[in-house]
Amino acid sequence: MIRVALPTGDLRRETAALLDASGAGIPDYATGSRALRFDMLGGAAVARVFREKDIPAQVALGNYDAGICSLAWTEELARRFPALDVVRLRGLGYGECALWLAAAGGTSRAPVRIVSEYPNIAEAAARRMRLTRYRVFGVWGAAEAYPPEDADLAIVAARDAAGVEALGLGPLARLMTSSAWLIANRRSLATKDMSPLLERLGRSGDANGGLALTTPSSLPLRIADAPAPREALRLALPDGHAQAHTVQALAAAGIAVDGYDDRGFARRPRIDVAGVEVKVIRPQDMPQQVAIGQFDLAVTGRDWLFDHRVQFPASPVEEVVDLQRSRYSLAIIVKDVQADSVSGAIEEWRARSVGAIRVASEYPNIADHFARERHFGRYSVIPIAGASEGFVPDDAEILIEGIETGSSVRANKLTVLERFFESTNCVIANRERPSGARRAAFDALVERLRAGVPAPVAAGQGA
């Protein structure tokens, strides 16, 4: 049986079309079915749908023999793990884009701050440019929103220079070209008959191009003097699922934000509180940004604060208001396990001679923390970007996931062994508070947000 990892998201439509044209079509995949597994090639193969970003790791681990994803994500993993067991077979002729080094001005601070969803490529680019000192912020998204205030350079995906400019940035250099590629596991290619798949897909597109990472030989920005002291209080608000809850919390606090509502958001909306600036970024990325002092306050989830705190136990970030909305549990989810506890499940897997217990999660630091705290013994953490319900039991023994009602878990016939953390949305701040007028604005804003918390009154009174 050939195991194939296929992308959901941007590449899905064209991948489905390619499969159809090559005689390997999967009707339900093409129509956007929510199922995650499909028979393929008349039963000679099985396809599993992943977020594109997760496919190179799944192929490298050998969970899948082949996969289709953008070359950029494969390169991102290979930059971190140069001995990766992934062979890049062919470009498939669609999904063209490029990774661009971009900035929102002509100057940089020292150390140079680089933001990207591709942190390993960013590290490689920094080394190639011989930067003597730099910081890389690996973010979940919205990299384009960071320069110039919160980063000097961004590495972003765009089709062309005009696409970079449309993101509000100036293109400095094209680092690599990318498109959808067929990739395969090295051992599978060496030992397994994959010809039914390769005959159909291995003749499409182009085996050349796009493999080199090209960087400027030096930083294309002038190092500027230290920035002027900040005058405004800086607040970060979340996009994505957390946005609706945050809109409610702001409304309950009597705070109006023009350009941030149920209909959408601008990256830099205007708040009706004097002396406060707002930027919209991913909630996952907020604790680090608050820790390094880019933002004074941020509205995120307690789950993401927990993930940050277990990665950096001495971090200066703390919760100042529990907003009591966006409530869900982090849970240990398994499938096809007889045991009704985590310790029982571990014993069961050991009895079955499972090697490393694989823990898949969007919260890699919490997963690592949990595995250590519960004495998993040999384990591996598989960071994932989504499509999580399909991971257990074939691609991981455990899934650590946020669940609300559990309906999705039941629909996928999964078992919740334990709910171990209650998450709500919250306001976070650095323990080192701002001073002067900014401190007054800080206290006033926190007080208004606290006043909007639904009864009973929130914990976290330490502002």
Add this chain to the structure above:
Amino acid sequence: MSNAAPSSRSRGMRDLLPDEMARVRRVEDAFAATCAAWGYSEVRTPVIEPLHLFTSAGTLSPQTLERVYSFLDWDGWSGERVVLRPDSTIPAARMYAERLDGGRVAKLFYRQNVFRFTDDDSAREEWQCGVELIGDTGVAGDVEVTLLALGALAAAGVGPVAVRVSHAGVVRAVLACASLTPEEQAAAYGRLLDGDTTVAADIESRVPQLSAAARLLFEVDGAGSGYVANVRSAFGGAVPALDEALDDLAFVVAALEARGVTPVVQAALARSFEYYSGTVVKFDVGGTRAGVGGRYDELIGLVGGKRVPASGFALYTNALAALAPPPPASDVASVVVVAAAADPRSIAAAHDVAEALRAGGRCVAMTDGGGTDARVLMRQGGGFRVESARGSADCPTLDAVSAALEQLR
């Protein structure tokens, strides 16, 4: 055929068993004794250092930096990474700049490990015996560290040693003269390190008048002062920046020759260490890399200190341990003391006896791991029995035990 379970050891990491460790210690001890006899003091730098220490331009190449073990520390929320030390000279330079720079010459040695990723099963952790001579010692300092390295190798019983010398300034001067950009110069230098002598042809096409000199430099490995004189003559002053480098090289080669060492002179030697600015020396034993060293006058300035010239070397401990003769067998008598019974008082009494025998210069074990010269059996109610391969004796007192151990040895 082995049926052993797969090892839990990480790839590229080694266990050292007692006999291997004894060889390592022999090399390290010989090295340390030699350094101490030359007036050097031992130091140790941390295993974890900030990545930016190694990313400073001109310290390690990007190719080497792609192989470092880097990660975010537990307090690394700023996004700056730390590394497992990939090199010992750069941390030593940092330590000097921060802690030791009192204007005097610092003469330091270390025995420590470095970590670099490899694609295969070869060692990712390497132990080094290194020396740094920091201060304005001039080219005589290069001679000193080279002869110190040879002294340490001889003390460890390793040889014969082939010495290869080069000068970073020679190649750089010639490549700069050929109007190559800094990137082209780096690429050409890399090709030379890979043994690609077509670099000479590239220079010939750009500066035809230097063709004979370039071929002499890049295609002929020289032996001693005569070769250096030939190179100087062939260039005939056409590359002024070459003169100083050749002066240094000629000085080192002449001094080594006067000490009975005839080095091979090569154009380019050291891969990955961009901090070398002057003489570079490599030590090989029977085709095995035994060590590398050189002058690094810019490094301390690059890591935040004042510009202080320096020179040093690192010997590869694991390679030397394999090359060195096995350590001589110990001539210390080894004894195991067996308690009269397994109760706490008897065990404590056995320890009393062992302590007294150790005070007499013996190796005394409490559990028999094999390989001991004699056994001292304690008897219920007092007295001892001494047994060895040469016979046995009943002894009423500890003095009698000592005498019997000598007699039965």
